[in-house]
Amino acid sequence: MMSEGRGLISLTADAVVVGAGIVGLAVAYYLARRGFSVVVLEKNYVGSGSSTRNAGRYRVHFGNRENTEFAIRAIRKLESLSGELGWNGIFERQGYLWLVRRKEVLENYEKLNEQLWKPMGVPVQILTVEELRDRFPYINTQGIVGAVYGPQDGAFHHDYLVMGYYERALDLGVRVYEYSEVKGVGVEDGKVANVSSSNVFVKTKNVVFAAGAWTSEVMKNTLNIDIPIKPVRREIGITEPVKPIINTYIIDTETNLYLGQTMRGEILGSIELEGEEGFLPYGNTLTWLTAWAREAVKLVPSLRKIRIMRIWSGYYEMTPDHSHVMGRLSTWPEGVYVLSGFSGHGFMFGPYAAELLANYMANGVIDPIMKPFLPDRFITGNLIKELLVI
Amino acid sequence: MSGRPWIVEELNRGNYGVMRSSRYGEPRGFLCCEWWCEGYWASSGYYDLCNEKPTIPGRPNSVPSILKGLASPSSFPRNRLLISLWPLIRNTVRNSLNRSSINELPSIPEKASRINVNADVLIVGGGPAGLSVAKELNKLGLKVVLIEGEHYLGGHLIVDDAEVKDLGRGSDFIGKLSKEVSDSVTVLTDTVFDGFLEDAVIGHSRDFSKLYVFNYRYLVLAQGFREVPLVFPGNGTPRMMTGLTILKLIKWWGFKPRRVLVWGSDDWGVRVAMNLAQLGIETYLGDNSVIVRSDLYRSKVESLGIKTFIGMNIVDAKDSGDGLRLILKNVRGRKAKVRRREEIAVDVLVSAVRVPVIDLPAQLGAPIVYAPEIGGLVPRRGFTGDLGLGNVYVVGDAGGLLPESLIIKQARITALSIGSREGLVPSDVLDKELAEFKRDLVTTNSSYYNVILRFEQGLQGAGYYAEPNVAHAPMWAAAGSVEDVENALKSANRQYLCFCEDVTLDDVLKAVRVLMHGREIKVRVLHGEEEEYKSLRLPSMERIKRVVGLGTGPCQGKFCLVSTNLILSFIYQKKPNEIGLPRIRFPEAPIPMATLAGGE
Numbered sequence: 009m010m011s012e013g014r015g016l017i018s019l020t021a022d023a024v025v026v027g028a029g030i031v032g033l034a035v036a037y038y039l040a041r042r043g044f045s046v047v048v049l050e051k052n053y054v055g056s057g058s059s060t061r062n063a064g065r066y067r068v069h070f071g072n073r074e075n076t077e078f079a080i081r082a083i084r085k086l087e088s089l090s091g092e093l094g095w096n097g098i099f100e101r102q103g104y105l106w107l108v109r110r111k112e113v114l115e116n117y118e119k120l121n122e123q124l125w126k127p128m129g130v131p132v133q134i135l136t137v138e139e140l141r142d143r144f145p146y147i148n149t150q151g152i153v154g155a156v157y158g159p160q161d162g163a164f165h166h167d168y169l170v171m172g173y174y175e176r177a178l179d180l181g182v183r184v185y186e187y188s189e190v191k192g193v194g195v196e197d198g199k200v201a202n203v204s205s206s207n208v209f210v211k212t213k214n215v216v217f218a219a220g221a222w223t224s225e226v227m228k229n230t231l232n233i234d235i236p237i238k239p240v241r242r243e244i245g246i247t248e249p250v251k252p253i254i255n256t257y258i259i260d261t262e263t264n265l266y267l268g269q270t271m272r273g274e275i276l277g278s279i280e281l282e283g284e285e286g287f288l289p290y291g292n293t294l295t296w297l298t299a300w301a302r303e304a305v306k307l308v309p310s311l312r313k314i315r316i317m318r319i320w321s322g323y324y325e326m327t328p329d330h331s332h333v334m335g336r337l338s339t340w341p342e343g344v345y346v347l348s349g350f351s352g353h354g355f356m357f358g359p360y361a362a363e364l365l366a367n368y369m370a371n372g373v374i375d376p377i378m379k380p381f382l383p384d385r386f387i388t389g390n391l392i393k394e395l396l397v398i
Numbered sequence: 399m400s401g402r403p404w405i406v407e408e409l410n411r412g413n414y415g416v417m418r419s420s421r422y423g424e425p426r427g428f429l430c431c432e433w434w435c436e437g438y439w440a441s442s443g444y445y446d447l448c449n450e451k452p453t454i455p456g457r458p459n460s461v462p463s464i465l466k467g468l469a470s471p472s473s474f475p476r477n478r479l480l481i482s483l484w485p486l487i488r489n490t491v492r493n494s495l496n497r498s499s500i501n502e503l504p505s506i507p508e509k510a511s512r513i514n515v516n517a518d519v520l521i522v523g524g525g526p527a528g529l530s531v532a533k534e535l536n537k538l539g540l541k542v543v544l545i546e547g548e549h550y551l552g553g554h555l556i557v558d559d560a561e562v563k564d565l566g567r568g569s570d571f572i573g574k575l576s577k578e579v580s581d582s583v584t585v586l587t588d589t590v591f592d593g594f595l596e597d598a599v600i601g602h603s604r605d606f607s608k609l610y611v612f613n614y615r616y617l618v619l620a621q622g623f624r625e626v627p628l629v630f631p632g633n634g635t636p637r638m639m640t641g642l643t644i645l646k647l648i649k650w651w652g653f654k655p656r657r658v659l660v661w662g663s664d665d666w667g668v669r670v671a672m673n674l675a676q677l678g679i680e681t682y683l684g685d686n687s688v689i690v691r692s693d694l695y696r697s698k699v700e701s702l703g704i705k706t707f708i709g710m711n712i713v714d715a716k717d718s719g720d721g722l723r724l725i726l727k728n729v730r731g732r733k734a735k736v737r738r739r740e741e742i743a744v745d746v747l748v749s750a751v752r753v754p755v756i757d758l759p760a761q762l763g764a765p766i767v768y769a770p771e772i773g774g775l776v777p778r779r780g781f782t783g784d785l786g787l788g789n790v791y792v793v794g795d796a797g798g799l800l801p802e803s804l805i806i807k808q809a810r811i812t813a814l815s816i817g818s819r820e821g822l823v824p825s826d827v828l829d830k831e832l833a834e835f836k837r838d839l840v841t842t843n844s845s846y847y848n849v850i851l852r853f854e855q856g857l858q859g860a861g862y863y864a865e866p867n868v869a870h871a872p873m874w875a876a877a878g879s880v881e882d883v884e885n886a887l888k889s890a891n892r893q894y895l896c897f898c899e900d901v902t903l904d905d906v907l908k909a910v911r912v913l914m915h916g917r918e919i920k921v922r923v924l925h926g927e928e929e930e931y932k933s934l935r936l937p938s939m940e941r942i943k944r945v946v947g948l949g950t951g952p953c954q955g956k957f958c959l960v961s962t963n964l965i966l967s968f969i970y971q972k973k974p975n976e977i978g979l980p981r982i983r984f985p986e987a988p989i990p991m992a993t994l995a996g997g998e
Binding site (some may be wrong): 253320 | 420437441443475476481484492495497498499501504505506596597600912915941944945952954983984988989990992994
């Protein structure tokens with residue numbers, strides 16, 4: 009099955025985590041806090057995947073109960089990380105502002121607010137065009153019928169939180185190997201026995217797949233397990249820094265444009281065009297770049313003079329119901345776990361989900377909050393239903 | 399650029415601190431007027447700095463020195479006090495950064511248009527290399543388009559009135575060549591080549607009225623070198639500028655410095671000094687090399703009465719208001735018995751330390767390798783300049799520093815290589831000229847020949863450690879001995895590496911320490927520790943960047959990435975390729991939203 013001992017470095021650990029992004033590092037850290045000895049194997053460098061390519065925004069408002077409930081707790085966790093990790097997450101609740109261009113969409117948001125968000129204690133504000141103009145005077149309201157403002161939502165700085173988990177995990181004795189691509193998982197008697205990478209061999213009983221967009225690929229290659237996580241490339245860009253102007257996170261629900269401003273003053277944003285599935289190269293397109301610039305200038309006319317300084321791309325890790333998958337299936341070899349498929353919410357959900365999974369691995373108890381996100385839903389077909397895609 | 403730049407008035411009045419830094423709000427020392435400096439200006443809200451009417455942000459803030467430690471790029475993300483106070487102070491922090499407000503940004507033309515440019519060969523860079531390739535390709539009958547970031551052609555030679563080996567007066571030579579090329583070839587000046595997208599290769603005009611989409615069959619990168627800020631204790635103080643900038647300021651716009659120290663004694667450094675001396679300016683020449691590096695112009699230094707500080711390092715600098723006081727000490731090494739210490743005051747310190755421009759090859763994914771003999775980090779390529787990417791060539795100093803007369807010969811080889819692939823040049827003609835070019839190299843610049851030969855044989859230079867006395871590395875990397883390095887490290891917090899984000903060497907060393915998780919990496923490696931030390935893997939520049947923000951400002955690392963790589967490699971005795979460079983991203987220079995939006 010497994011070419012044992014092929015690695016140069018031979019180790020023993022209670023658990024191996026595949027992937028050193030925010031999710032993998034957090035799992036490693038919380039496992040180590042529960043007394044596990046942990047090895048993390050990363051095929052590139054720490055944070056090289058989606059963890060440091062995202063927009064750095066978080067929200068509690070989702071289109072269904074399961075995700076909103078999860079998000080409320082996850083955001084509480086996320087916002088407490090600066091203190092826990094000793095790295096400044098640069099948190100700020102700048103809010104999310106969804107701009108709506110059709111009446112029926114606005115009505116949907118109102119319904120969601122009444123039925124879901126209000127009862128759960130995270131009401132949004134439905135703004136009229138006049139209120140919008142008043143509070144966000146830099147927005148061109150032409151064609152807009154109203155807006156939805158979520159004051160509980162906010163921004164963070166991804167690099168520092170990745171570093172925080174990395175440093176604290178190392179403090180607890182977690183061993184992180186960069187440029188170490190997982191090649192095989194050895195199974196004996198239906199149980200995980202070892203994990204081997206291009207340069208490391210680890211004797212272990214547990215393996216957690218937290219490889220983001222690459223999770224499906226690596227689980228298929230090592231264990232022939234199918235997990236429906238598909239990479240979708242998204243492009244994103246950032247401008248030169250200017251004095252504060254955009255004080256929230258703007259999302260145009262019709263054009264799929266989004267814009268925000270970082271603490272340093274750069275305008276960050278993108279427009280979501282139809283993404284193609286698969287591992288496209290980390291490139292960018294003029295089609296996207298001009299579409300982003302065109303819509304950005306239309307929506308916030310004062311941006312026309314600002315200069316785009318840097319663009320890049322990254323992968324969303326999409327599942328069929330746009331919700332993450334955590335835990336394990338009874339048909340998998342004992343000791344195999346997954347924590348992935350966050351579908352664009354990995355950074356905001358990752359830390360909390362990692363702690364839940366670490367608890368589960370340590371004491372075997374499935375927290376009710378993670379039940380809807382177990383992998384069996386892809387077999388039973390009991391997927392999480394979106395009331396509204398936002 | 400029409401009238402006299404605003405800065406010249408300021409400089410002549412003795413105000414050298416024309417810029418404030420973004421984070422600390424200190425007067426920023428380094429001044430350069432080249433097109434690629436726009437990003438650096440913009441980092442703290444300046445635009446068109448070297449024009450008649452620059453944009454200057456109103457009321458710059460400054461961080462009181464007592465708080466500087468807290469605000470530094472290395473302590474800011476991790477300081478417990480800042481973390482606990484964060485909700486209270488974040489607005490103060492945000493507002494204290496020196497930026498332009500969005501309304502202050504210079505205006506952009508109402509309409510921008512998209513223009514398709516079709517060429518057989520697109521040449522990026524209108525200096526001696528680019529012009530020479532253009533001339534040769536034009537002779538072959540190929541449709542050539544040449545683009546240049548400045549409003550003029552000729553590169554550094556345009557202000558060089560000294561005799562250039564085999565070419566005559568630099569400015570005369572390049573003037574003739576520029577005219578010949580612009581009469582026969584499509585030339586776009588004031589145009590920035592932005593780089594490579596999946597569905598287009600684009601550029602823009604510097605007045606932002608045009609977005610170019612380039613279609614070509616061959617691309618020739620001839621961007622030459624950049625003079626980068628010198629790294630020494632106190633390099634944040636004003637009065638440092640590039641050689642090209644000071645010559646432009648003096649010759650074109652009437653800047654009148656009295657005393658100037660030129661740092662860097664290779665061909666270009668010496669010629670900058672010669673130009674200054676010929677203008678009657680009291681000129682000094684300094685370098686940490688053992689002798690004046692330039693073989694071609696060494697004899698001129700003495701005949702022009704240029705005082706030299708060779709074999710020395712700048713160990714301290716202070717702007718005393720009427721001049722920059724520099725303290726120089728000789729590079730000690732173990733054997734230097736005589737200790738030399740000099741104190742001089744100059745109006746301007748000129749950085750003539752050159753770094754090949756590797757951004758575009760790096761953007762394309764060409765391997766960037768360490769070749770100390772030809773300028774430090776250079777793209778790997780063959781004798782024809784072929785980068786091995788199919789249709790991309792690099793020529794001139796961008797592919798490794800070389801005397802101008804040889805660059806012109808190299809440009810001809812590149813043109814013949816393209817011509818031969820197009821069936822316009824018989825392959826035996828190319829072979830014959832290539833052999834001649836190689837012979838020229840062997841007899842005049844054998845180390846250059848050896849490097850390229852190594853590249854062609856697949857030996858990339860990746861195995862080389864940063865060398866203490868390499869020809870063109872930033873001054874720091876030539877500190878001399880372990881003792882010199884240790885001494886220099888003591889003042890690491892006064893040595894700025896990244897001028898956009900106020901990142902010092904100290905910040906970078908702290909980031910390395912954090913990333914190594916407290917595992918100490920020593921400068922002085924004892925006997926018996928070598929093996930362990932060699933296997934120690936240093937954090938990559940990519941990760942260092944993500945901790946301290948080095949290279950994340952609008953200049954996109956043009957000033958700091960190469961220097962920092964070489965400095966770290968030298969301090970820790972690691973191979974430059976081990977530390978690597980962060981990913982160089984599109985675009986080469988920032989593009990306004992309106993230009994992109996309008997150019998659809």
